[in-house]
Amino acid sequence: MFFGTFTPKLDDKGRLTLPAKFREELADGLVVVNGQDHSLAIYPRDEFQVRARKATEASRSNPQVRAFVRRLGASADEQSLDSQGRITVAPAHRRYAGLTKECVVIGSVDRIEVWDAEAYEKYLADHEADFSDGDDDALAGFL
Numbered sequence: 148m149f150f151g152t153f154t155p156k157l158d159d160k161g162r163l164t165l166p167a168k169f170r171e172e173l174a175d176g177l178v179v180v181n182g183q184d185h186s187l188a189i190y191p192r193d194e195f196q197v198r199a200r201k202a203t204e205a206s207r208s209n210p211q212v213r214a215f216v217r218r219l220g221a222s223a224d225e226q227s228l229d230s231q232g233r234i235t236v237a238p239a240h241r242r243y244a245g246l247t248k249e250c251v252v253i254g255s256v257d258r259i260e261v262w263d264a265e266a267y268e269k270y271l272a273d274h275e276a277d278f279s280d281g282d283d284d285a286l287a288g289f290l
Contacts, residue, residue: 149254154264156248161241162233166252169259170232179240181222182260184270187236187244189259192225236261
């Protein structure tokens with residue numbers, strides 16, 4: 148599981164150092180995909196494979212399923228951490244997430260999310276009420 152908020156910088160070569168506390172879980176490889184809300188999602192390779200297979204079990208007659216599976220597959224970039232715990236963020240992923248030098252990496256329980264720092268601050272401000280007003284129906288009894 149992934150927890151915490153970190154603020155690494157994207158270097159001039161598009162490399163991003165992932166937090167040391169996440170590296171062991173990513174040692175066998177990882178997959179970077181376009182996430183929701185113009186963020187990137189990083190999954191351990193095995194976890195991504197489970198999720199991808201589950202997505203392909205949904206009915207392809209549904210246009211939303213087709214669009215989701217296409218985007219998921221097309222945006223997937225398999226990687227391994229380098230010796231310094233870095234990944235290279237592909238140019239298409241940097242454009243999708245609007246990444247600049249200042250990034251935010253968050254543990255989102257089952258995955259890691261990568262955000263442009265300014266976009267993440269705006270997202271937090273815009274969605275504070277969603278967090279504060281969460282209810283049992285939306286959060287399945289968590290609260």
